[in-house]
Amino acid sequence: MNNSLPKAALPAGPVGTASSRVFDNLRKDLVGGRFVAGEKLAINALKERYQVGLSPLREALNKLAAYGLLIQENQRGFRVPKLSRDELDDIAQMRLEMEGMALERAIAHGDSHWEADLLAAAHRLKHADISLDKGEEWEHLHTQFHRTLVAPCGSVWLLRFIEQLHDQFDRYRRLGPKMPTIRQELDDQHHQLVELALLRDAKAARALLDDHIHKSYDVALKRYQEHV
Amino acid sequence: MNNSLPKAALPAGPVGTASSRVFDNLRKDLVGGRFVAGEKLAINALKERYQVGLSPLREALNKLAAYGLLIQENQRGFRVPKLSRDELDDIAQMRLEMEGMALERAIAHGDSHWEADLLAAAHRLKHADISLDKGEEWEHLHTQFHRTLVAPCGSVWLLRFIEQLHDQFDRYRRLGPKMPTIRQELDDQHHQLVELALLRDAKAARALLDDHIHKSYDVALKRYQEHV
DNA sequence: TTAGACAAGATAATCGATTTTTTAACTTAC
DNA sequence: GTAAGTTAAAAAATCGATTATCTTGTCTAA
Structure with a gap:
């Protein structure tokens, strides 16, 4: 491949990992109210929605839980925090x-x-x-x-x-x-x-x-x- | 199995997931200074050290990064934050x-x-x-x-x-x-x-x-x- | 001598499948 | 009719292997 263009010239920029992309998107959607508060997240549906595999998705969910935009309960997955x-x-x-x-x-x-x-x-x-x-x-x-x-x-x-x-x-x-x-x-x-x-x-x-x-x-x- | 003892009588208590256990231990070790500041974490070594598989380990690392006890750099893993x-x-x-x-x-x-x-x-x-x-x-x-x-x-x-x-x-x-x-x-x-x-x-x-x-x-x- | 190209090895990220645990539906005994 | 027990299905967690990316050392050409 003799593409001599410098990387920076391409529009794409640093694509990042699948995990970081789904983290960004999920964060936007959670903050933007596109999930129902209290709702339990169906991981398989999220896989579809964000077009990623299980591993990067779970890593993103874990980060969001530590950040406070999700609640993680051992052995029973992730849910959107209730509002009060x-x-x-x-x-x-x-x-x-x-x-x-x-x-x-x-x-x-x-x-x-x-x-x-x-x-x-x-x-x-x-x-x-x-x-x-x-x-x-x-x-x-x-x-x-x-x-x-x-x-x-x-x-x-x-x-x-x-x-x-x-x-x-x-x-x-x-x-x-x-x-x-x-x-x-x-x-x-x-x-x-x-x-x-x-x-x-x-x-x-x-x-x-x-x-x-x-x-x-x-x-x-x-x-x-x-x-x- | 006819063990009629209530679960609460056992000393173990809620064991939690592998991910949550390694999160707790890593957090303790990071706060307790058992890693060198600035050090890059060798994931395989951590697998050994905490006796867990790759997936739960990575989930814990992701949580710790969101929490601020680790730095995550795309495509180049995790490192312990420098002190200043x-x-x-x-x-x-x-x-x-x-x-x-x-x-x-x-x-x-x-x-x-x-x-x-x-x-x-x-x-x-x-x-x-x-x-x-x-x-x-x-x-x-x-x-x-x-x-x-x-x-x-x-x-x-x-x-x-x-x-x-x-x-x-x-x-x-x-x-x-x-x-x-x-x-x-x-x-x-x-x-x-x-x-x-x-x-x-x-x-x-x-x-x-x-x-x-x-x-x-x-x-x-x-x-x-x-x-x- | 040194900047750049290349290849090999090491590490990170991801995938697909398996194991474990929970949930829900159904039964049976009281 | 209710409560405890049973089991099948669903979902979560984890594993083992694969793929993608980075790093390092070596070589070549200016």
């Missing part, structure tokens, strides 16, 4: 504490590179086509924005926990269909957050982020209550 | 924030059942034979004590994160051999923590816990620096 009001409250409360902390630190430490990334992320989010592929594109840019916002907080572990909490929170927020009304208000807050971050007004930024999380919580709670 | 001063600082800082928060909430919500558990845990810890099986017994009771201390904080996720941080912290703290001198001082603090918790003095308890973590941090840092 109490847990939603817990998750939202933890988001307030941890993202608030992270935002203050990010504002203290973030450099001009961060400012640029933040502006870019907010802009991309604003122009995302929400109607495209069930808003999957918007969801991704939204996650990316919040990730960027707290990125320079200086703590790898704090970022890790926040990511995990976001995934858990989104299991509630993404239960129902989109609500464009409240959505607009939340979108506006993203830009206000950028403004306050650039002004280095940690106090005001944190207050706004608190409000943002509270409003998101209201949406998530509504979805949950309608869903039950 | 920066990460130790991060972990200790996060412990201060999160355990402090949890302790205040536990003191606010814990009932008399909790008080009893706490006294019992502290007592067991005090009388643990530290010389036994490399102090493994003491380590277990120590973990148990700290777990009990914050147990009624009301947040499942906070407890989960704290547990994870403890495991990470212990990778540093347990690098070298035991230091009986400083150990005594830390042991005393455990009992003082119980006292303050029973008095419901959240402020003082948190201050003492901060100091406790700081002292533990000093130990861990020393170990780390001697170890490099």
